[in-house]
Amino acid sequence: MIEIRxxxxxxxxxxxxxxxxxxxxxxxxTVVIGPSGSGKSTLLRCCNCLEIADRGEIRxxxxxxxxxxxxxxxxxxxALRAETGMxxxxxxxxxxxxxxxxxxxxxxVVRGMAKAEARELAMGxxxxxxxxxKADVYPSTLSGGQKQxxxxxxxxxxxxxxxxxxxxxxxxxxxxxxxVLQVMKTLAxxxxxxxxxxxxxxxxxxxxxxxxxxxxxxxxxxxxPEQIFTNPVQERTRGFLRALVDGHLAGARPQPVADDxxxxxxxxx
Amino acid sequence: MTLDFAPVWGGLPELLKGTVVTIEVTAAAFLLxxxxxxxxxxxxxxxxxxxxYGIASAYVAFIRGTPLLVQLFLLFFGLPQFGIxxxxxxCGVIGLGIYSGSYVSEVVRGAIQSIDRGQMEAARSxxxxxxxxxxxxxxxxxxxxxxxxxxxxxxxxxKNSALVSLLTIDDVMREGQRIISTSFRALEVYIAxxxxxxxxxxxxxxxxxxxxxxxxxxxx
Numbered sequence: 001m002i003e004i005r006x007x008x009x010x011x012x013x014x015x016x017x018x019x020x021x022x023x024x025x026x027x028x029x030t031v032v033i034g035p036s037g038s039g040k041s042t043l044l045r046c047c048n049c050l051e052i053a054d055r056g057e058i059r060x061x062x063x064x065x066x067x068x069x070x071x072x073x074x075x076x077x078x079a080l081r082a083e084t085g086m087x088x089x090x091x092x093x094x095x096x097x098x099x100x101x102x103x104x105x106x107x108x109v110v111r112g113m114a115k116a117e118a119r120e121l122a123m124g125x126x127x128x129x130x131x132x133x134k135a136d137v138y139p140s141t142l143s144g145g146q147k148q149x150x151x152x153x154x155x156x157x158x159x160x161x162x163x164x165x166x167x168x169x170x171x172x173x174x175x176x177x178x179x180v181l182q183v184m185k186t187l188a189x190x191x192x193x194x195x196x197x198x199x200x201x202x203x204x205x206x207x208x209x210x211x212x213x214x215x216x217x218x219x220x221x222x223x224x225p226e227q228i229f230t231n232p233v234q235e236r237t238r239g240f241l242r243a244l245v246d247g248h249l250a251g252a253r254p255q256p257v258a259d260d261x262x263x264x265x266x267x268x269x
Numbered sequence: 270m271t272l273d274f275a276p277v278w279g280g281l282p283e284l285l286k287g288t289v290v291t292i293e294v295t296a297a298a299f300l301l302x303x304x305x306x307x308x309x310x311x312x313x314x315x316x317x318x319x320x321x322y323g324i325a326s327a328y329v330a331f332i333r334g335t336p337l338l339v340q341l342f343l344l345f346f347g348l349p350q351f352g353i354x355x356x357x358x359x360c361g362v363i364g365l366g367i368y369s370g371s372y373v374s375e376v377v378r379g380a381i382q383s384i385d386r387g388q389m390e391a392a393r394s395x396x397x398x399x400x401x402x403x404x405x406x407x408x409x410x411x412x413x414x415x416x417x418x419x420x421x422x423x424x425x426x427x428k429n430s431a432l433v434s435l436l437t438i439d440d441v442m443r444e445g446q447r448i449i450s451t452s453f454r455a456l457e458v459y460i461a462x463x464x465x466x467x468x469x470x471x472x473x474x475x476x477x478x479x480x481x482x483x484x485x486x487x488x489x
Contacts, residue, residue, distance in 0.1 A: 082396025
């Protein structure tokens with residue numbers, strides 16, 4: 001579980017997070033939505049100290065990872081990060097390693113796992129995300145959707161207790177979004193604790209246990225998907241959702257708010 | 270005026286012996302400069318470590334801002350005043366290595382900084398320490414980008430090594446001068462010496478290019 005308490009963060013003179021508090025309960029999926037620049041990605045990155053929160057406290061599985069601008073000492077921080085999977089918008093696969101090496105490298109380096117064992121683990125995870133046939137190719141030959149699925153497998157190889165997703169489908173061609181969301185949905189169903197920053201309203205609606213709306217560095221509203229999408233209380237939330245629908249109607253945003261992209265998937269991976 | 274290459278042919282064994290010394294000096298200096306360049310380049314990535322960063326920056330500024338010949342003479346003629354009497358060969362290798370290392374460090378730093386930040390972040394997010402992430406993820410990628418500029422540095426190093434002849438090291442340059450002092454055929458001998466350097470620099474370039482090619486092919 002993730003507990004965020006009164007977190008502040010500034011970049012220079014720009015206040016990006018202003019007194020944000022949020023709890024991501026265990027085995028639940030919390031989806032954070034909101035306009036660009038609302039601070040949602042920064043909030044997510046603060047959760048494994050890729051950004052250092054200036055004030056406040058963040059706890060992962062009851063252990064403080066950062067309090068009042070002071071992160072854990074390096075060694076403990078590394079250990080905690082190993083248990084906190086992170087998936088990036090731009091995949092960040094290691095281009096000099098094959099797909100399976102990408103997945104098995106961290107268990108070997110960080111956990112000291114034997115290579116054969118790590119390879120077996122990695123192959124199992126690649127099978128899970130439908131990429132076992134791509135194990136021995138380099139990431140440059142993969143499609144965007146395949147890259148992101150490989151990146152998810154890489155994060156899972158560390159057997160994380162919490163998964164953070166930073167706009168995992170925003171860099172993908174629209175037709176590749178579904179395959180990544182399907183993998184994430186499976187994870188959620190298996191009881192993974194997930195915090196997902198996304199613009200995929202269909203995913204938020206179907207998979208999220210809680211939807212959190214951020215704007216201007218604050219959480220303006222949070223609740224069940226039904227509540228947020230059908231009966232939002234805050235004007236900011238309504239404005240944001242309206243803008244999404246308008247954008248969609250204008251063709252600017254290919255993901256529909258009403259329809260679920262998961263429905264169009266050709267079966268399970 | 271006629272050219273007479275007879276002294277060159279006659280002195281060929283000495284010239285080749287000198288060439289071997291040149292290769293030895295250059296290779297040893299290359300290793301030193303690689304180690305030094307890697308360390309200093311990585312240290313200079315992080316100004317937050319003030320003392321180390323300060324020392325590394327002063328090193329780069331001083332070495333790049335003064336002539337190699339002066340540095341070599343400081344080692345060879347200057348240090349004995351402190352009772353430190355290093356063999357000529359050691360002075361040559363250390364001097365060349367330190368000099369080249371300052372340039373290599375900038376190559377290393379530039380190559381590392383050109384690697385997308387997300388690579389380091391992804392490695393750290395998996396629990397790798399800074400050192401592990403650097404070694405496993407960033408440096409292997411940066412290494413490939415270092416090769417072309419490193420080729421230039423290697424060429425400069427080979428050519429600069431001619432200066433160690435002034436430290437009484439019997440490299441190809443000094444062997445050439447020795448032949449001239451008895452034959453007085455400066456033009457012919459220096460042409461031969463220049464040709465030898467030409468072959469050495471191009472051989473080094475070729476080797477580095479093969480390495481670069483292999484790394485490219487390996488990644489599909």
